[in-house]
Amino acid sequence: MSVSAYHQHTVGGPAIFAGLGLHTGEHVRVSIRPAGPDAGITFVRTDVRDRDNAVRVSPEAVVKTQLGTVIGNDAGVTVSTIEHLMAAMAALSIDNAVVELDGPELPILDGSAQPFIEILDRVGRRRQEAARRYIELLDTVEVVEGDKRASLSPSEQFEVAFEIKFDAAPIGTQRVDLVVDEESFREELADCRTFGFVREVEALRAIGLARGGSIDNAVVLDGDRILNPEGLRRPDEFVRHKALDAVGDLYVLGMPILGRFDGLYAGHGLNNLVVRALMANPDAWRVRTWTQELAQAV
Structure with a gap:
């Protein structure tokens, strides 16, 4: 679907992939799912069950920037190396999404944003009836x-x-x-x-x-x-x-x-x-x- 400069967008359906984290070396599975208007982008650590496992993206959520961007919440749950996926979602005008992952770091894939673009292209994007800010x-x-x-x-x-x-x-x-x-x-x-x-x-x-x-x-x-x-x-x-x-x-x-x-x-x-x-x-x-x-x- 073509993008609208006037409206917010979310992903067209679940985008599922897996790979290794650049810094942790851990194998992580990821599912990017639709979210409602004005929800923003939230990362959810499905491997964390004993405390708040959701980290909503914001400038204040960034807790570390050594060789990558790391976000965290008040419960001490973090998600590392979000910048390449964030760049892809910015480029494709994805305003709202839930990114579920079962580890501490997003997969690095080939080290660029291209695989994330291709993953998001496969599920497409859905226009939402809310003004894009x-x-x-x-x-x-x-x-x-x-x-x-x-x-x-x-x-x-x-x-x-x-x-x-x-x-x-x-x-x-x-x-x-x-x-x-x-x-x-x-x-x-x-x-x-x-x-x-x-x-x-x-x-x-x-x-x-x-x-x-x-x-x-x-x-x-x-x-x-x-x-x-x-x-x-x-x-x-x-x-x-x-x-x-x-x-x-x-x-x-x-x-x-x-x-x-x-x-x-x-x-x-x-x-x-x-x-x-x-x-x-x-x-x-x-x-x-x-x-x-x-x-x-x-």
């Missing part, structure tokens, strides 16, 4: 940490710009700047994979991370060599994946953005800080609907 930027909000920066600023459309710089020859300095809608996300960002360096793997595994990581679900670099036999999907796959992450991290707002995101050497932590800074500055944004704009134009 947008966060419209009225002023610029910025957070800075050393040489890293992230900002949100006014724009008539959702734009994402990102710049990264690494010493590794396959990466160097890369920049991407594009209007993000369903078409551009599918064509420009969805298939770009997460990446990491061999030298970091042992240290990460020592602290319980990257236990499920491999060349099957990430671009892996050893110095200036890319270890994946198939190579890169795009010459600038690295920065495009960072932009993909930003799309997912911004969608914890629960509404699409009418505005521009700029990230310089940023990551999940700074992405969430700029979201929180926006929420803390109510004069910098307002909630709009397309129906309001149409009424004003008449």
Whole structure:
């Protein structure tokens, strides 16, 4: 079904899949189910039965941002690595859904958002009789940490710009700047994979991370060599994946953005800080609907 800018949407039916978590290495089964209008996106840990096992997505629900976005509730229940699925749902205009999983981390699949797009495409989306709300930027909000920066600023459309710089020859300095809608996300960002360096793997595994990581679900670099036999999907796959992450991290707002995101050497932590800074500055944004704009134009 085609998407409507005026209405909220949910998934057309249960979308069921399974896979390994990037950091835990655990096999997890997932079911994405429809939810009612204004419900937002809620993750439910079906393996947790002794306390509240539902975690509704919001900026405040983000409890950790080391190499991924982790959300949690007041009962201490967490769900890790939500950003790729969140990016896919943002791109496909899925406003309301319940994501049930029987483990602590979403499957990483191939390290990009493409498998999630394909999973959601199989069940389609259903229009709901409720107005879709947008966060419209009225002023610029910025957070800075050393040489890293992230900002949100006014724009008539959702734009994402990102710049990264690494010493590794396959990466160097890369920049991407594009209007993000369903078409551009599918064509420009969805298939770009997460990446990491061999030298970091042992240290990460020592602290319980990257236990499920491999060349099957990430671009892996050893110095200036890319270890994946198939190579890169795009010459600038690295920065495009960072932009993909930003799309997912911004969608914890629960509404699409009418505005521009700029990230310089940023990551999940700074992405969430700029979201929180926006929420803390109510004069910098307002909630709009397309129906309001149409009424004003008449």
